Structure formats: structure tokens, C-alpha cells
Amino acid sequence: MVLSATLIRLLRLSSLQSTTTPTTTTQQLRSLQTLIPKSSKSLNSVEPNSIQSTPITTKDNYFATIHYISNIVRRDFFxxxxxxxxxxxxxxxxxxxxxxxxxxSGIESFRFFNWARNQSRYEPTSVEYEELIRILGRTQNWETMWKVAEQMKKEELTLTPETFSLVIEAYGEHGHVDRAVEVFNRMKGFNCKQTTEVYNSLLLALCEVKNFQGAYALIRRMVRKGGVPDKRTYSILVNGWCSAGKLKEAQDFLEEMSRKGFNPPVRGRDLLIDGLVNAGYLESAKGLVRKMTKEGFLPDIATFNALLGAICSAGEVEFCIDLFRDVCKLGLCPDISSYKVMIPAVSKLGRVDEAFRLLHCSIEDGNKPFPSLYAPILKMLFRLGQFDDAYSFFRDMKVKGYPPNRPVYTMLVKMCCRGGGFVEAANYLVEMTGLNLVPMPQTFDMVTDGLKHCGNHDLAKRIEELEVSIRGI
Structure with missing residues (x-):
């Protein structure tokens, strides 16, 4: 019974001293029992028989148990x-x-792992070891991390290149490039191959400290050793040079690699545009893509979308509209990500015709409109005072598009209230609840206050009764 009392206290404190309902406590106790041997009678009497909770699945039990144990590892001193x-x-x-x-929680995870190793019938595998090494690397517990790695080596368990890559990047992120190089060189001692992924991680660490000479030398070594650079290899170095304002060096690198027969998986100019966008040199990126389109060349769709997003965020939507039209004339097929950038941008400017043109193009391309795509157009119509058009458009989207979600309905109710359409707002509120989308309390308050202010007390009372029936208050 002492153990039972201890467990109950732990369960009550497992969520940072938050208030736990009896149902939650019962579920947690049941969850623990899924991983506790049936021979342990001390826990069988803990579950309060008087509490009737809804049945939960074995999967729910399991993950509730994981959550409970994780809280102990992170927060329990003992x-x-x-x-x-x-x-x-x-x-x-x-x-x-x-x-x-x-x-x-680096050290706490290490303590948990050591405790687990001392339990009967458990033998750690390389999967758990590697996960612990990754955690210790991310939390900068370097010394402990290497102790775990050496222990793993003693037990003749192999470290994968993916783990070495993460450790190298962790050193690089904190400016320990010399240690990152040391890890790279120590891989042979762990009988682990230096893959392209590992080279990329060290390349990223070198570029973090602007050691481009060392980075370029590393790529030459990679090629000499028979490695094949991938898209990330090129992107890392090109992004690094672009961020340092060294566009010519990036171009020379791409040309040299092309002469040697190592063409990147995407075209060099796309990599340059990506690098300039990532470095914040939007004018240079705009000039490069303009030059491409005049010469009749099209950017990669992912590169084009990234450029659109960056330029729209900078407020140059008109440039994006013209660029979008030009590349479409040249044969570029925009994807749904292109429309996700353009439609909200033109809607914010109040370009009604352009917003509807883009939406119709998206539908013609086979994309079914989803809420976050038509919500900006709805908001634009309300902002322009075109309420009838907004209501008609919303009805159309309910038929042709994906069903509206709670944010769309909330925005719709709010816009109706701002325009004085409190009856329409009440109707949308009722429609929303009929779809099991529970409005926020402030949404109810906004509608009822507006109806009362307009003298429509009967409808306001019905909305209040609706809130009570939903929330039980």
C-alpha cells in the first residue's frame, strides 16, 4: 500500500502540479499497467473501482505511459x-x-539510459545508443557523448553515418569546427564510412564559420575519394558564398564542377537564385530570374516559389504578379504552393480580379480550394464592403471547395459584426456549431453584444442559450 500511495502522488504531480481529474488519473494508472508485469500485485489495487472512465485503447495506454515516464525523467530529481x-x-x-x-534533457536522458541498462531482461541496441548520442550532442554534453560512443564500440555495436552527421553539425552550430573535423577523421576508428551525408555535414560546419577555402578543399577531396556530390552539397556551398556576397565565386564553382562532369541535380542558376534569396539579396535574385526569363529559360518550380514568397514578404507584390504571368507564358506550370503565396498577397492589396483569376487557374489545374486559400479572398471582399459578393462566394466555396474550418467561420463572423451584419453573424455561428466546430467564448460575446445593441434581444437570447447548451455553463 505504500507503493500505491506513492504512485498516486506521482500521478498527481506528473504535469507540473497541474490539476488532474479523476478520469485522467485512472487512465494514467491503466497506462502504467500495460507495461508492468501481471505478477506485480502491488499496483492492481491502485485503480479506484468507484471511478467510471471511458475505455481507452491499448495504443492510448502505451503513449500515455511514455508521456508519464518522460515527465519523471525530465523533472524528477530522484x-x-x-x-x-x-x-x-x-x-x-x-x-x-x-x-x-x-x-x-541530455544528462537526465543519460541517467535514464543507465538505469534501464541495469534492469533485468533488457539489452540496449544500437538504436537506443545512437538516440542518446544525438541528444547529448544537441545539448553539448560532449564528454558524456564520447563515453557513450566508446561504450557502444566496446559492445561491438556500430554507429551509423547519420549519427556522425548529426554530431558534426552539432559541433559546427556551436562554432567548434576543429572538433567537427576531428569527428570526421575519427570515423575510421569506429569502422564507419564517410558518406556524402557526412561530407555535407562537415561542409556545413565549415561554411558556418566562412571557411570557404576549407569547404572547397573538402569537396575536391570528396570527388577524389569517389564520392558523388548531391543537391545539398551544391546548395550548402552556394548558399554560403551568396550569404558572404561572393556571387562570382559561386558561379565559378558551379562552372568548374560542370566541366569535371559533376552537374548538380538542379540547374546552377536555380541554386544561385536560392542562395541569393536565402542570403537576403532579393534585388540580385530578381535580376537573375528576369535575365533567365528574357533568355527564354524557366526557373525550377521550387526555386520560383521560394523567390515569390520572399519578394511578396518584402511587399513587392506587383513584381510577383508580372513575373508570375511571364513564367506562365513561357510554359511554367504553377503548383499549389505557388497559389498559396500569390492569392493571399494579391488579396491583401485588394486586387479582386487578380485574386479570382488566380483561384480559377488553381481550380482549372485540378486543385480543390482549401480554407486557407479562399479565406484571404473572403476577407478582402468584406474589407472592400462587398458583403453580398462575400456571402455568395462563401456559398460557392462550400460546394466547390473543402469544408470551411473554425478559423474561416470565426473570421466570417468577425467580419459580419464589423460590418454591422449581426443577424448574418448569428446564422454563421449556428451553422458553425451544426458542423461540430465550437466557437470561442469571445465569438459568442461579439455576436450577442451586437444583437442586443441593435435591439434584437430575442435572437441574442437564443445565441446565449446555444452557448449554454454547448458549454454547459
């Missing part, structure tokens, strides 16, 4: 003692999932 009292059935999957839930 986590080993607390975990030992739970009499858990420790498995590789359990350890892995708990570690995944504790990404920002």
Missing part, C-alpha cells in the same frame, strides 16, 4: 528511485520512445 518503484517492464522500444521525448 528519477532512478522513482522509476524503480514503478516496476516497469523495460523494452528497447520503451527506452527509445522515452529518449525521443526527452530531446532537450
Amino acid at each position: 528519477l532512478e528511485r522513482t522509476l524503480q518503484k514503478l516496476q516497469l517492464k523495460v523494452t528497447s522500444e520503451l527506452v527509445y520512445r522515452v529518449l525521443r521525448s526527452c530531446q532537450k
Whole structure:
């Protein structure tokens, strides 16, 4: 019974001393029992028989247990003692999932892993070891990380190139380039191959500190060793040179690699545009894409969308409209991401005809309009005072597009209220609740206050009754 009392106290404190309902407590206790051996009688009497909770699935039980144990690992000072009292059935999957839930708790994750290793019938695999190494690398617990790596080596478990890549990038992000190079060179001692992914990680670390000479030398070594650069290899170095304002060096690099037969998976000018956009040199990117279109060349669709997004964010929507038309005339087929950038941008400017033209083009391309695509047009029509057009357009979208979600209905109610259409707002509120979309309390208040102000007390009372029936207050 002492153990039972301890568990109940832990369950009540597992969410940072937040108030826990009896149903939640029962579910957590049931969750723990899914991983506790049936022979442990001390927990069988913990579940209060008087509490009637809704049945939860085995999957729910399992993940509730993972969440509960993760909270202990992150927050309990005496986590080993607390975990030992739970009499858990420790498995590789359990350890892995708990570690995944504790990404920002390096030393605590290490303590949990050591506790798990001492449990009977559990032998850690390379999956758990590597996850722990990644966590320790991200949290800069370098010394402990290498101890774990050496322990893994003693047990003849292999480290994958993916783990080495993450460790190298972690060193690079914190400016420890010399250590990143050291990790790269130590891979042979762990019998791990230096793959393209590993080269890219070290390349990124070198570019972080603007060591472009070293980065270029690394690529030459990669080619000499038989490695094949991929899109990320080119992107890292081109982005680095562009961010440093070295556009000529980036162009020379692409030309040299092309002469050697290592053409990038995407065209060089697309990489340059991406690099200029990422570095914030929008005017240079605009000039380069303009030059391309005049010569009759089309940018890659992903590059084009990134450029559109950056230029629209900078407020140059008119340039984007002209560019969009030009590339479409040349044969570029915009995708849904293109319309997701353009429609909100032109709607914000109040360009009604352009917004509807883009929406119709999107539908003709086979895209069914979704809420975040037609909501900006709705908002534009309300802002321009075209209420009848807005209502008609909304009815049309309910038929042709995806069903409106709660944000769209909330925006619709708010816009109706701002325009004095409180009866219409009330109708949309009722329609919203009929679709099991529960409005926020302030949305109800906005409508009822407006109706009362207009003298429509009967409808206001019905809206208040609707809120009570939904919320039970």
C-alpha cells in the first residue's frame, strides 16, 4: 500500500502540479499497467473501482505511459528511485520512445539510459545508443557523448553515418569546427564510412564559420575519394558564398564542377537564385530570374516559389504578379504552393480580379480550394464592403471547395459584426456549431453584444442559450 500511495502522488504531480481529474488519473494508472508485469500485485489495487472512465485503447495506454515516464525523467530529481518503484517492464522500444521525448534533457536522458541498462531482461541496441548520442550532442554534453560512443564500440555495436552527421553539425552550430573535423577523421576508428551525408555535414560546419577555402578543399577531396556530390552539397556551398556576397565565386564553382562532369541535380542558376534569396539579396535574385526569363529559360518550380514568397514578404507584390504571368507564358506550370503565396498577397492589396483569376487557374489545374486559400479572398471582399459578393462566394466555396474550418467561420463572423451584419453573424455561428466546430467564448460575446445593441434581444437570447447548451455553463 505504500507503493500505491506513492504512485498516486506521482500521478498527481506528473504535469507540473497541474490539476488532474479523476478520469485522467485512472487512465494514467491503466497506462502504467500495460507495461508492468501481471505478477506485480502491488499496483492492481491502485485503480479506484468507484471511478467510471471511458475505455481507452491499448495504443492510448502505451503513449500515455511514455508521456508519464518522460515527465519523471525530465523533472524528477530522484528519477532512478522513482522509476524503480514503478516496476516497469523495460523494452528497447520503451527506452527509445522515452529518449525521443526527452530531446532537450541530455544528462537526465543519460541517467535514464543507465538505469534501464541495469534492469533485468533488457539489452540496449544500437538504436537506443545512437538516440542518446544525438541528444547529448544537441545539448553539448560532449564528454558524456564520447563515453557513450566508446561504450557502444566496446559492445561491438556500430554507429551509423547519420549519427556522425548529426554530431558534426552539432559541433559546427556551436562554432567548434576543429572538433567537427576531428569527428570526421575519427570515423575510421569506429569502422564507419564517410558518406556524402557526412561530407555535407562537415561542409556545413565549415561554411558556418566562412571557411570557404576549407569547404572547397573538402569537396575536391570528396570527388577524389569517389564520392558523388548531391543537391545539398551544391546548395550548402552556394548558399554560403551568396550569404558572404561572393556571387562570382559561386558561379565559378558551379562552372568548374560542370566541366569535371559533376552537374548538380538542379540547374546552377536555380541554386544561385536560392542562395541569393536565402542570403537576403532579393534585388540580385530578381535580376537573375528576369535575365533567365528574357533568355527564354524557366526557373525550377521550387526555386520560383521560394523567390515569390520572399519578394511578396518584402511587399513587392506587383513584381510577383508580372513575373508570375511571364513564367506562365513561357510554359511554367504553377503548383499549389505557388497559389498559396500569390492569392493571399494579391488579396491583401485588394486586387479582386487578380485574386479570382488566380483561384480559377488553381481550380482549372485540378486543385480543390482549401480554407486557407479562399479565406484571404473572403476577407478582402468584406474589407472592400462587398458583403453580398462575400456571402455568395462563401456559398460557392462550400460546394466547390473543402469544408470551411473554425478559423474561416470565426473570421466570417468577425467580419459580419464589423460590418454591422449581426443577424448574418448569428446564422454563421449556428451553422458553425451544426458542423461540430465550437466557437470561442469571445465569438459568442461579439455576436450577442451586437444583437442586443441593435435591439434584437430575442435572437441574442437564443445565441446565449446555444452557448449554454454547448458549454454547459
